[in-house]
Amino acid sequence: MSMLRSPNIELLRAARRSSWMGSHGVVLRTSVAAQQKHWTIRPRYVTLQAGENKSGHISAGPHEGILFFDNVFPMRIHKIMSVPFTSHNKPPNFLNYFISPGTTGTDPKGIIEKASQKKNISIQASETLLRLKEGGAFVKFTHDGSTPTSEIAKVMKEYLKEERIKPWWNPFRRMHVNLVKGRPWVEDLYRYPTSRLKVEFIPSEPGQEAVELSQEQLYAFFRPYGKLSDIIPQPFDSKIMPRYAYLDFAASPRAIMARNCMHGYLVSEAEGGGKAGTLLRLTYEQKIKPHWIRDWLMNHPRIVIPLLAAIIATITVAIFDPIRTFFIKAHITRSLHIEDNKIYRWIKGYATNLIRWRHHRDDDAGMEAVWEDQKANIEQIQTWLMETADTFIIVQGPRGSGKRELVVDQALAHKKHKVIIDCKPIQEARGDSATINAAALEVGYRPVFSWMNSISGMIDMAAQGATGMKTGFSETLDSQLAKIWNNTATALRQIALDTRHKDDRDFHLGDDEWLEAHPERRPVVVIDNFLHKSQEGGIVYDKIAEWAARLTTANIAHVIFLTNDVSFSKSLSKALPDRVFRQISLSDCTPEVAKKFVITHLDADVEDDPEPQGGSEKVVPSQSRTDLGELDSCIDLLGGRLTDLEFLARRIKTGETPTKAVHEIIDQSASEILKMYIFGNDDDGSARRWSSEQAWLLIKELAEHETLRYNEILLSDTYKNSGESVLRALEQAELISVVAGPNGRPGSIRPGKPVYHSAFKRLVEDKVLRSKLDLAIYMDLIKIENSTIDKCESELLLLSKLKNQPSQTTPRVQYLLAKMAKSQANVEEYEGRSKGLKKVLGEEY
Numbered sequence: 001m002s003m004l005r006s007p008n009i010e011l012l013r014a015a016r017r018s019s020w021m022g023s024h025g026v027v028l029r030t031s032v033a034a035q036q037k038h039w040t041i042r043p044r045y046v047t048l049q050a051g052e053n054k055s056g057h058i059s060a061g062p063h064e065g066i067l068f069f070d071n072v073f074p075m076r077i078h079k080i081m082s083v084p085f086t087s088h089n090k091p092p093n094f095l096n097y098f099i100s101p102g103t104t105g106t107d108p109k110g111i112i113e114k115a116s117q118k119k120n121i122s123i124q125a126s127e128t129l130l131r132l133k134e135g136g137a138f139v140k141f142t143h144d145g146s147t148p149t150s151e152i153a154k155v156m157k158e159y160l161k162e163e164r165i166k167p168w169w170n171p172f173r174r175m176h177v178n179l180v181k182g183r184p185w186v187e188d189l190y191r192y193p194t195s196r197l198k199v200e201f202i203p204s205e206p207g208q209e210a211v212e213l214s215q216e217q218l219y220a221f222f223r224p225y226g227k228l229s230d231i232i233p234q235p236f237d238s239k240i241m242p243r244y245a246y247l248d249f250a251a252s253p254r255a256i257m258a259r260n261c262m263h264g265y266l267v268s269e270a271e272g273g274g275k276a277g278t279l280l281r282l283t284y285e286q287k288i289k290p291h292w293i294r295d296w297l298m299n300h301p302r303i304v305i306p307l308l309a310a311i312i313a314t315i316t317v318a319i320f321d322p323i324r325t326f327f328i329k330a331h332i333t334r335s336l337h338i339e340d341n342k343i344y345r346w347i348k349g350y351a352t353n354l355i356r357w358r359h360h361r362d363d364d365a366g367m368e369a370v371w372e373d374q375k376a377n378i379e380q381i382q383t384w385l386m387e388t389a390d391t392f393i394i395v396q397g398p399r400g401s402g403k404r405e406l407v408v409d410q411a412l413a414h415k416k417h418k419v420i421i422d423c424k425p426i427q428e429a430r431g432d433s434a435t436i437n438a439a440a441l442e443v444g445y446r447p448v449f450s451w452m453n454s455i456s457g458m459i460d461m462a463a464q465g466a467t468g469m470k471t472g473f474s475e476t477l478d479s480q481l482a483k484i485w486n487n488t489a490t491a492l493r494q495i496a497l498d499t500r501h502k503d504d505r506d507f508h509l510g511d512d513e514w515l516e517a518h519p520e521r522r523p524v525v526v527i528d529n530f531l532h533k534s535q536e537g538g539i540v541y542d543k544i545a546e547w548a549a550r551l552t553t554a555n556i557a558h559v560i561f562l563t564n565d566v567s568f569s570k571s572l573s574k575a576l577p578d579r580v581f582r583q584i585s586l587s588d589c590t591p592e593v594a595k596k597f598v599i600t601h602l603d604a605d606v607e608d609d610p611e612p613q614g615g616s617e618k619v620v621p622s623q624s625r626t627d628l629g630e631l632d633s634c635i636d637l638l639g640g641r642l643t644d645l646e647f648l649a650r651r652i653k654t655g656e657t658p659t660k661a662v663h664e665i666i667d668q669s670a671s672e673i674l675k676m677y678i679f680g681n682d683d684d685g686s687a688r689r690w691s692s693e694q695a696w697l698l699i700k701e702l703a704e705h706e707t708l709r710y711n712e713i714l715l716s717d718t719y720k721n722s723g724e725s726v727l728r729a730l731e732q733a734e735l736i737s738v739v740a741g742p743n744g745r746p747g748s749i750r751p752g753k754p755v756y757h758s759a760f761k762r763l764v765e766d767k768v769l770r771s772k773l774d775l776a777i778y779m780d781l782i783k784i785e786n787s788t789i790d791k792c793e794s795e796l797l798l799l800s801k802l803k804n805q806p807s808q809t810t811p812r813v814q815y816l817l818a819k820m821a822k823s824q825a826n827v828e829e830y831e832g833r834s835k836g837l838k839k840v841l842g843e844e845y
Contacts, residue, residue: 068180201280214233218231328487407526541571641755647665693776698713701713731752
């Protein structure tokens with residue numbers, strides 16, 4: 001800042017110096033010679049911003065004094081002046097019309113003139129130095145010496161109190177004035193006012209000792225300038241020199257006034273400043289200590305980490321959820337698929353007319369006969385989709401029976417909005433991240449940050465170790481799947497409501513009432529491979545079932561389950577316990593339909609062949625081949641499973657006869673049975689829940705009898721322990737199928753696939769294999785009988801130790817003896833049969 005010169009020098013230059021400058025400590029000056037109250041803003045590169053000789057201080061001569069006025073300028077004027085395309089060395093001229101003291105009525109020189117006339121005091125302003133960053137001004141005045149400066153300051157304070165001068169930018173606070181008692185420092189540093197002052201106690205002369213003022217003394221010196229909120233002395237054990245204290249004012253204008261009036265004030269011995277006196281050096285002090293935010297965050301993890309988790313969750317919901325819902329809608333409506341674009345289809349159709357492409361329809365060939373046979377089921381599903389019943393539609397059938405093709409390609413062929421969720425990749429995914437990715441891929445949920453789940457889990461564990469509590473950063477697989485299904489439900493609801501038009505008669509209905517009244521407008525959710533490998537864990541299926549129940553009960557969508565598992569009702573009844581499901585059970589094709597399927601499949605390729613020359617008609621394989629008469633007997637062996645029939649047709653296409661092809665399929669099935677159920681493990685390599693002897697017993701019995709009584713198998717010794725769980729496991733592995741009897745109870749057991757019956761016979765015909773596995777069964781039965789004998793002997797030994805042998809033990813002894821005899825007879829019989837089997841194994845290859 002600039003230093004105020006003595007009057008005899010400044011008055012000579014006053015006519016040439018009527019300028020004020022600003023921003024970041026730039027000095028704004030006026031003089032007595034400038035009688036007009038006009039202030040201009042122009043660059044001044046040679047100024048006395050740091051005082052005379054750059055000392056930074058203001059001095060007053062005889063019969064002179066200094067007053068400090070506040071509220072002359074806005075305190076943040078330096079920010080206003082930092083407008084674009086300007087420089088703080090050359091402020092914009094338009095500010096003359098807004099904040100010039102002559103314009104706003106806050107000109108300290110004019111105020112002194114009016115006060116001297118009104119109060120009859122001899123005082124005249126000689127120089128004004130404006131403090132832009134502090135919003136005030138120093139005014140040096142001269143007087144005749146008849147009135148003390150303290151009285152002059154008192155009169156000026158009374159005048160401002162009476163007039164209550166208020167600038168337009170601060171209409172609630174008037175101007176104040178005080179006498180400058182000390183030696184103010186007009187620095188031009190980048191330091192801005194605060195409500196806290198640091199008061200340092202400095203010796204008046206080098207080598208002297210300063211006195212640290214008490215809180216009472218500081219209060220007496222600084223309370224006249226404004227309300228003090230606190231006085232904080234330096235800690236008594238602090239080694240920092242010079243000694244200091246903090247003064248906290250209630251408002252920063254009060255601190256500005258105190259700092260400019262008391263800086264450099266010499267506290268005399270009478271006032272408690274010691275023999276040599278003590279100088280007060282005042283500086284602005286920031287209340288906010290460095291890094292207090294960072295320190296607070298680091299020191300309060302129990303508050304910060306959960307709060308951060310909540311903020312992240314809020315941002316995720318607010319930003320990513322609408323994006324994910326959009327992608328799910330696009331996935332269901334196929335709005336981003338180029339194949340469904342009208343222009344693309346027009347171009348493709350036009351190109352197809354020019355160039356004849358060869359179409360291969362091998363996969364769909366022959367299905368017309370199957371769909372004709374299943375026409376009643378297709379129409380039944382379409383009828384259910386037009387009704388308002390809020391329950392599940394379940395299509396159950398063995399693997400390879402064409403459930404998906406029946407529902408998606410036939411019943412829902414003309415349904416525009418449908419989503420197909422395949423549970424197989426979701427259930428077979430390894431790890432939470434892979435499961436989340438698989439579920440998101442099925443419904444088009446993106447972006448998905450599955451990798452963040454592992455990172456957030458580690459952060460949560462570290463935070464829990466530091467704070468002793470869970471922070472909520474990591475999310476379980478359960479919650480992640482719930483997010484995916486909830487977003488999908490939101491997208492499905494929006495899709496259903498998007499088909500609503502203002503011209504509809506019932507447009508006035510609410511959303512829920514409209515959805516209930518229009519079941520035909522609801523999207524369809526097809527859940528394929530439901531309960532696939534359900535024995536590995538049901539969290540995925542439980543979540544899907546609960547979500548599907550919400551869709552149906554809220555009339556958002558129709559839900560169709562496709563499953564191979566006959567025990568689906570146990571899982572779905574948990575989600576909808578008070579509903580009766582709509583069920584369709586698919587079985588294998590009849591021999592007539594199976595034969596027609598194979599023949600149609602054989603003739604499908606001929607349609608794409610070029611026309612023969614000479615105008616002759618095409619000859620289809622069903623007309624040219626002479627071995628198709630074998631199909632009747634072959635289909636009896638193969639059965640009506642669609643996958644097996646398609647395999648048969650493909651082998652016949654390669655030139656094999658139907659009989660040879662069927663025998664090859666049976667041999668292949670027999671090898672699969674040995675690998676999967678007798679000698680090997682499950683597909684995933686986990687331990688089997690059945691023994692080879694248990695599987696072989698069923699194979700041998702089903703080879704002789706195509707149907708077995710369910711309870712008859714349970715009565716056999718091989719299935720004595722955990723028999724029902726073994727049968728359920730074998731049913732899940734598709735070796736057998738359990739047919740329901742009266743009242744839904746298990747009634748009978750059949751081969752898992754029709755071709756398995758022929759494969760069972762093929763395995764039983766293998767004399768060496770049968771001998772080996774029968775021997776294993778007999779060895780197992782011998783162990784069971786020997787165990788029974790051991791138990792009987794132990795109990796008889798215990799009874800023999802009783803004194804006097806009471807008569808009541810006689811029936812029990814006879815029972816045990818009879819049981820031992822029967823078990824012994826069985827052991828001898830089994831060993832006799834085992835000898836014959838061992839002989840076969842020793843002679844045959």
